[in-house]
Amino acid sequence: MSAVLEKGILTVDHLETIKNIVGEQYVFADEESLRNYGHDETEHLLYLPEVVVKPRTTEEISQIMKLCNEYRIPVTPRGAGTGLSGGALPHLGGVLISMERLNSILHIDERNLQVTTEPGVITEVLQNAVKEKGLFYPPDPSSRGSCFIGGNIAENSGGPKAVKYGVVKDYVLNLEIVLPTGEIIWTGANVLKNSTGYNLTQLVVGSEGTLGIVTKIVLKLIPHPAHDLLMLVPFASLEKASEAVSAIFRAGFNPSAMELVEIDALKIVSEMVDSHAVPVSDDIAAHLIIEVDGNNIDQLMSEIEAIANLLMNYEAGEVFFADDAQQKAELWKLRRRTAEAVKIAGYTIEEDTVVPRAELPTLIRGVKDLGRKYNFKAVCYGHAGDGNLHVRIKKEGTENSIGDEEMNNALRALFELVYSLGGTISGEHGIGLIQKSYMDIVFEEANLRLMRGIKKVFDPNNILNAGKIFDAA
Amino acid sequence: MSAVLEKGILTVDHLETIKNIVGEQYVFADEESLRNYGHDETEHLLYLPEVVVKPRTTEEISQIMKLCNEYRIPVTPRGAGTGLSGGALPHLGGVLISMERLNSILHIDERNLQVTTEPGVITEVLQNAVKEKGLFYPPDPSSRGSCFIGGNIAENSGGPKAVKYGVVKDYVLNLEIVLPTGEIIWTGANVLKNSTGYNLTQLVVGSEGTLGIVTKIVLKLIPHPAHDLLMLVPFASLEKASEAVSAIFRAGFNPSAMELVEIDALKIVSEMVDSHAVPVSDDIAAHLIIEVDGNNIDQLMSEIEAIANLLMNYEAGEVFFADDAQQKAELWKLRRRTAEAVKIAGYTIEEDTVVPRAELPTLIRGVKDLGRKYNFKAVCYGHAGDGNLHVRIKKEGTENSIGDEEMNNALRALFELVYSLGGTISGEHGIGLIQKSYMDIVFEEANLRLMRGIKKVFDPNNILNAGKIFDAA
Structure with a gap:
């Protein structure tokens, strides 16, 4: 089913158009910029985009998408680049859109306990801003001091508080997104309950920037515990x-x-x-x-x-x-x-396993057994209350899981164990680039066909973050 | 964009096949059965199916769907028939599948605080069963003594507890569904956190039986408050x-x-x-x-x-x-x-408005103003903490909103008000048959195109609960 993107070529004319849209000073094609935006926190992977663009508005993003859609130019949206599954890696080159300039908290609605924000706001900044009003936005990944709220939406992030308060999806009420076609829509309404058509909001949460680019976010808030x-x-x-x-x-x-x-x-x-x-x-x-x-x-x-x-x-x-x-x-x-620490110490490969909580002991035993069998060292930590165990792997001579056959076999065995325990292969980091080859373990072909079909409905030309989660039909 | 279903004809041969699948005693074509299953609690609407079928297993439903898919026969799935938006009405005739015999609670997992159930279990029965183990499944519509948990999934139901505990979508971990093609899939995994591909689970919740027939449900439970x-x-x-x-x-x-x-x-x-x-x-x-x-x-x-x-x-x-x-x-x-009481008293038309909580006073004033303008009486009640107001309407000479132009104008004005307040047209009852003509108020054409596209991915021949939520492409 896998298909190669019929990739368009980014020409000098396209570059000029993009500069006209966002302003020349926000378009970067120098080596250093390309390298800076060519990696995230996933293993030691690096893929250079052809150009890095830093728009300021929804409208600018819409215009870029229209251009890229017309000329079939791959687009990779990027938050703060703290992701652990390669969702922000521009592995097909093309245009990388950094969301860093959409960084305003637009409105803290104290009457309705909601906040409307742009995606480039750092999660901790958002948390602190609402806390000043006595309000609480609980989901905070370990990277909350540097990650963007928009990236959290893309990955349906969790964090330590999820065990009591739920994950990102439990707080997202409504999203403004730019579709791959350039159209701008709101996915839902600013309400606590909603049974009005298919839940596009929940579909976009956790879709890893493959269905649309999130440009505004309405989040539910709760009173901050004392x-x-x-x-x-x-x-x-x-x-x-x-x-x-x-x-x-x-x-x-x-x-x-x-x-x-x-x-x-x-x-x-x-x-x-x-x-x-x-x-x-x-x-x-x-x-x-x-x-x-x-x-x-x-x-x-x-x-x-x-x-x-x-x-x-x-x-x-x-x-x-x-x-x-x-x-x-x-x-x-x-x-x-x-x-961060264990990665520096050589545990570069991270898997984001999740199982029903009571199966954790079995999973942990299994991880250690697999380490002995496949000759890797593993350290485990994570959100045990949710059954969400991060398994960090160190293997001599192997920095990246991609392209290492023995490592792939080991990971396949790990995920088969996870699946056999009623679990799945990502609890909060997403699938991105590095877990997509294991999707067949947890899903029927029919599930994957549905997902590819949905992708095609949103992105008929397969230009937006193509090849993430799965290879398109 | 609206398209008529190219409707197949249910022949004597098809009926025989269905009888062979589920057993003759579970296939009903007598007038009384057709009338009993031809209405739900929505206004005073009645549409007769051609046949009522009561399967017992996922496999039987899969076989029925394969048959109907092959011959383009409309299928309407039905829970307990307590719905208020006409989701279970067989308005195109065809096969009505009653889920009443899939009524077993399969497993209460006290280790992981989960329950696996079939969809035909009465919500209150499920609540009581888990309460005996000290566990709590909070979402309970007013009809909890008669509605099915499967219907609650279809409509993303709420109820009084939603204000603190959330709605159905916040408790559904995983669903077994039969696709319109007859394929059987699980949508997710039995875990509290999941970032593994598109969230098919959340897409099916609230999809009003248009994307698949839910045959098994895994719900999160919490400790019951003392x-x-x-x-x-x-x-x-x-x-x-x-x-x-x-x-x-x-x-x-x-x-x-x-x-x-x-x-x-x-x-x-x-x-x-x-x-x-x-x-x-x-x-x-x-x-x-x-x-x-x-x-x-x-x-x-x-x-x-x-x-x-x-x-x-x-x-x-x-x-x-x-x-x-x-x-x-x-x-x-x-x-x-x-x-129930106000319906008997002539308030037959119910709207399920929802706005940001603090906008309720404005909404209520607006409802009364519209009543004076359009000559109807309204009583209001509902889940005020969620901003979810049920508006019950009584209008001389009008039992049903469908087909009454003045009533439709009044409802359009009501929903435009709701939308102007940041709200939407259904908080917990769904769109079904009777609200679909108002979807254009709250959604762009692009939203509707996406929804229709998703429908087509799941149901290429548009046989499953077709014409609900929107007219298919």
Whole structure:
């Protein structure tokens, strides 16, 4: 079914037209720019676009799309380039559209608890802006200090808070998008409930920039909880830690974060940021980072204590409660910088597995078994409360999964295990370029035919982020 | 763009084949059966199918779909027939597939807090079954005692709890569906987070049985809250009541129900069920029904009192707290039976408007103005916390909106108002047959083209619930 894009050629005339649309100073074709925008955080992959364009408005993007659609020029939209599945990689060359100048928060609607924003706003900036009004936008990937909210929409991102508050899709009410044809539409309405035709909003969320370019976003907000409490709990065994996770939920607790970090990962990140905040000893295999939040501090205290007591049944070590904002920040810094640290340490290949929560121990055992079989080292960490385990892989002589046959076999075995446990191959990072060859493990051909069909409805000439998620029909 | 279905003819041979597939005793072509399955709760509309079929298995449905797809025979899937937009009406004749025999709860997974069910299970039966395990499936339309969970998926239903807990789409993890071609697929995986390709699950939720027939459903569950408190608050003005609603959310409260009922509706339902539980006097225009729930009863007490105090700023009357389970049940019975009661009283036309919450007062004023202009009476009630207002209309000499030009003009004016307020034309009932002619108000032609294109990808021969939501391309 795979088809090569009948790729048009970007001519000097096209470049001139693009310069007229966005202004010459926002069009870049120098080597350094092309290299800067030729990679994201995915492995060590690099693909140069032919030109980098930085439009400011929806209308400019619409005009660029019309041009590229007419001349069949590949277009790759890009947020902050923090993605981990290669969604922003311009692997077909063509025009790379950076969304960095669409970076205004347009309206915080305190009457209706909504925010309308452009996609190039950094997620943490958005969170802080609404927090000043007492409001909360929970989904925050580890990269929240640098990623764009638009990229979060593209990948349907999660983050630590997802376990209690849900992921990006649970907050997106309405999107303005530019279709590959250049048409501009709103996908829905600014309402909390909507049964009006097919849910184009939810279809675009997580579609990895293949169906349209998101130019405005309306998000639901909630009141910001007044308090949170955080604790770190060491375990002598990774499996015991992961068993404890599902026990907490079965007991009826509702933590606002439930993170698992294997000790090897923690050692690496502690060293990188020169932190001694967390115990790393030989009798510790992994930690759980557990947060509760709410408005009643007494209730939170008793809740977190009850959780700590429950954990003693799972051979937990001495619990460390973060006493103040600084200690909390230190702990979160360690967790949030884990991916970066282990990547620098050579764990360049990351898989974003997700299984039903109670299957985590089986998955973790399986990862270690596969490592022995396929000769790789793996460190595991992630959003254990959601069953979402990031598996970081280090293999001598292999930086990238693409093009390495043994690595591909190993990943195929990993994803087959995930699927056999009722899970799937991406929880929050998307499929992009690097996981697409494994889609057949979790989907029937009919599913893929439907997805390709939908792509074609939105993008008849297959110009927008083509070859991501799947090869087009 | 509208196109007539090139409708095949159901022959005696086809009927024999269907009988062979499901068993003769589950195929009905007698007048009474056709009439029973020829209407739902939408206005007073009636369309007879050619045959009513009651399969038991996914495989049987797959075989029926293959047959109908080959011979271009229209198929209408039907849950319990409680719908309010005509989604289950067999307006093109053909085969009506009743899902009533796919009525087993297959597996309550207490380890992962999920349930797998067939679509013909009554929503309340499902809720009670998981509640026995301490678990909670919140979305419950007013018809929960008779509607099917499959119909709830088709319409993306809401109900009173949606204001705190979200709607059906927020609980659906995975669906087994039979495509119009007869192919059987699972749309996703049994996981809490999923960024693996286009979100076919969310696309099918709310697609009103036009993209596939849902045969198995995996739902997320949450721990059941231990306590709830309920109060009824009268207001001298409908507008003040609706102003109070958004004030409650702006103040940071998170009620588990926030219902508005206009006094005229309450009088009618109180009379029908012979209840004197709620004060109906000349100085009351509307009531709010407000519920809070959670695990800490003291906190709930102080929360509901704080809400009651806040309401005094909006000219609320004397608050009535439901003291025990019986009083709560009585109040909920009144609310849940409102639609049925006002329909019997001649308010046969229902619109399912939804606006951003703070726009409710403007919407309500507008409804009354339109009533004066277009000579209809309207009673309003609904899920005010979500901005979701059901407008029930009574007009002399008009039972059905379809085919009544003045009524259509009135509804068009109503929906234009809704749209101007940032809202849309259905919050939880769907578009079905009766709202489809208003889709152009809230969508660009490009949106409709995308929806029609998606329909065609799933249903190339336009046989499955054709002519619902929109006329196919």
